[in-house]
Amino acid sequence: MSEDLNDPVEELELETCWELLRTASFGRIAVSFRGEPEITPVNFIAFDNRLLMRTAQGTKLLKLTINDKVALETDSVGAHTAWSVVVKGTARAIESQDEIYEADKLPLHPLIPTLKYVWVEITPTEVSGRRFTLGPEPERY
Structure with missing residues (x-):
């Protein structure tokens, strides 16, 4: 971690990014739809580099x-x-019964009690991350 407040941004190594992804369960997915960007909150699980x-x-x-x-x-x-x-990549709905069976074993549960039967897999093409050292809060006038 960068302790230097003159350089408070640290680019993360790929393995560190995956370690953080494995600790997270909530994010935002962005997709372009009809030429417009769309961002949607989702819960997810990082498993087997996807x-x-x-x-x-x-x-x-x-x-x-x-x-x-x-x-x-x-x-x-x-x-x-x-x-x-x-994480940038490609998404696909999982349709194979074997893949669905394996995915159903994972500890991913909806944040809200709605029925979600379709599994979607994101295969990464690029993973990047940054860690920020936060300075003291500025004085408020």
């Missing part, structure tokens, strides 16, 4: 099917540090 999430039939799944190029960002802000990891 991301998995559940969704229901509807517009989120439709958007991911029309344009499979996505970005997912997750982050955390603490008292003295913050971090952000961004």
Whole structure:
């Protein structure tokens, strides 16, 4: 971690990004739909160098099917540090019964009690992250 407040941003190594992704469960997924950017909150699980999430039939799944190029960002802000990891990749609905059976074993549960039967896998093409050293709060006038 960068302790130098003159250089408060640290680029994270790939393995550190994956370690942070494995500790996270909530993020935002971005996709372009009809030429407009869309950002949706999702819960996910990082498993085997890919991301998995559940969704229901509807517009989120439709958007991911029309344009499979996505970005997912997750982050955390603490008292003295913050971090952000961004995953860019391709999304696909899992359709194979064997893959669905394996995904159903993972400890991913919806944040809200809605039925989400469709598994979506994001295969990364790029993973990047940064950690920020936070300085003291500025004085307020």
